[in-house]
Amino acid sequence: MSKKRSDWESRPQARIKKWFFDGYSAFDDEIINQISVKTPDPVNHAVYDAYIDEISANKHERKLMIEKFEDQNVRSWINARGRKVFTRFYVILSFLLACLMIFFLLRTVAEMPRFGSETSPGINEVTARYIEKGLDETGAMNIVAGMILDYRAFDTLGESTVLFIAASAVLILLRIDRNKDGSPVMELIAEESDDRHYEPRNDRILQGAAKVLVPIIFLFGIYIILNGHLSPGGGFSGGAIISAGLILYLDSFGFEKAGRFFTYSTFSWVSFISLSFYALAKTYSFYMGANGMESGIPLGTPGAILSSGLILPLNIAVGMVVACTMYIFYALFRKGGL
Amino acid sequence: MSFIQIFLLGMLIVCALAVSLTKNLLTSLIVYMAYSLIMAIIWMMLESPDLAITEAAVGAGITSVLFFVTLKKIHAIKGDREHE
Numbered sequence: 001m002s003k004k005r006s007d008w009e010s011r012p013q014a015r016i017k018k019w020f021f022d023g024y025s026a027f028d029d030e031i032i033n034q035i036s037v038k039t040p041d042p043v044n045h046a047v048y049d050a051y052i053d054e055i056s057a058n059k060h061e062r063k064l065m066i067e068k069f070e071d072q073n074v075r076s077w078i079n080a081r082g083r084k085v086f087t088r089f090y091v092i093l094s095f096l097l098a099c100l101m102i103f104f105l106l107r108t109v110a111e112m113p114r115f116g117s118e119t120s121p122g123i124n125e126v127t128a129r130y131i132e133k134g135l136d137e138t139g140a141m142n143i144v145a146g147m148i149l150d151y152r153a154f155d156t157l158g159e160s161t162v163l164f165i166a167a168s169a170v171l172i173l174l175r176i177d178r179n180k181d182g183s184p185v186m187e188l189i190a191e192e193s194d195d196r197h198y199e200p201r202n203d204r205i206l207q208g209a210a211k212v213l214v215p216i217i218f219l220f221g222i223y224i225i226l227n228g229h230l231s232p233g234g235g236f237s238g239g240a241i242i243s244a245g246l247i248l249y250l251d252s253f254g255f256e257k258a259g260r261f262f263t264y265s266t267f268s269w270v271s272f273i274s275l276s277f278y279a280l281a282k283t284y285s286f287y288m289g290a291n292g293m294e295s296g297i298p299l300g301t302p303g304a305i306l307s308s309g310l311i312l313p314l315n316i317a318v319g320m321v322v323a324c325t326m327y328i329f330y331a332l333f334r335k336g337g338l
Numbered sequence: 339m340s341f342i343q344i345f346l347l348g349m350l351i352v353c354a355l356a357v358s359l360t361k362n363l364l365t366s367l368i369v370y371m372a373y374s375l376i377m378a379i380i381w382m383m384l385e386s387p388d389l390a391i392t393e394a395a396v397g398a399g400i401t402s403v404l405f406f407v408t409l410k411k412i413h414a415i416k417g418d419r420e421h422e
Contacts, residue, residue, distance in 0.1 A: 115384075142388075144388045224391065232387035232388045232390075232391060233387075233388060233391050234388065236392060237388070237391040237392040237395050237396075240392065240395035240396045240399065240400055241391075241395050241399075243400065244395060244399045244400060244403075247400075247403055326400050329400075329404060330400075330403060330404065330407065333404055333407040333408060333411070334407050334411075
């Protein structure tokens with residue numbers, strides 16, 4: 001307030017006014033004095049401000065203290081009881097969710113036709129055609145092989161490609177590159193030493209068992225692939241069995257001995273040749289509007305090993321891709337390379 | 339439905355519960371292998387031998403081996419010679 005007054009007094013208008021009404025100057029001065037006495041002097045004001053500041057600072061500190069205290073309280077509650085409450089809540093929620101899912105799935109199962117009933121929508125003219133004419137058209141004793149490698153061969157190409165893409169993704173993520181001159185980088189050395197630490201080197205029992213089992217597993221896998229059009233099985237399962245044998249060999253004899261017949265270039269070349277052969281043999285239906293073409297290969301007598309046209313070579317291609325992919329998965333998971 | 343089919347389906351449910359309820363990762367992995375094997379037998383009984391072979395080779399074989407390697411990598415298998 002005093003500040004306002006002094007502002008007014010210092011203005012030229014006020015000075016002229018004072019000079020004009022000189023006769024009342026005493027009265028004016030009295031009033032001015034009265035007012036100025038009532039207003040707190042600057043020193044007092046400073047003290048007051050400081051006092052206010054102190055109070056507010058105290059308040060702020062108090063507030064901070066209270067906040068800290070509350071925060072600590074909340075933290076201790078979280079650590080002690082909150083975790084239990086949260087866990088219980090989580091368990092209850094997941095239980096409810098599982099019950100809901102089970103309810104809906106069971107409802108769906110109840111709505112489905114009985115297993116093998118004649119009225120199920122799965123049994124229609126497509127199935128009848130496959131069963132009646134499948135043997136004549138594909139030459140495969142195994143209807144499933146005839147379906148996936150002849151009628152639906154383009155779908156199977158997509159499946160193989162998906163597997164190949166998965167292998168590429170794992171390669172990008174897990175492979176540790178060597179230097180350009182072929183010497184291993186530090187990370188690879190560390191991984192190899194870590195792997196050697198766990199690997200049961202020269203385990204007599206494992207090696208003896210592997211010596212007996214691996215050839216049998218290989219033979220069984222090759223049998224399943226080559227007989228894919230005659231008996232249950234085919235490229236995918238046979239390839240998986242062969243890769244299981246490869247993994248057993250790798251586990252018992254180590255990377256050095258396995259690297260003598262299976263290196264990284266083996267993987268890339270086998271995958272490339274098999275996939276491109278499959279693509280060349282079957283992608284034409286993509287351009288022909290999903291229509292099959294005459295392959296020109298005689299179907300042969302059903303039941304003979306050399307029959308059913310393209311199914312046998314396609315089975316071999318799929319089997320090689322699957323075997324190589326699974327094996328390289330294992331090698332990459334173990335130490336990031338072959 | 340024959341007795342053995344009911345028994346296998348029951349074992350399937352027991353295995354599925356055991357996989358999620360066991361604390362030890364190695365144990366749950368082995369139970370998972372058993373689940374895949376039972377599933378393979380059930381596929382065989384449902385007259386789809388192709389699926390049975392694939393399930394036995396991929397589900398019980400390759401997948402479990404990959405899981406084993408991962409567990410070994412993250413040092414989750416107890417009894418590892420970690421302190422050597």
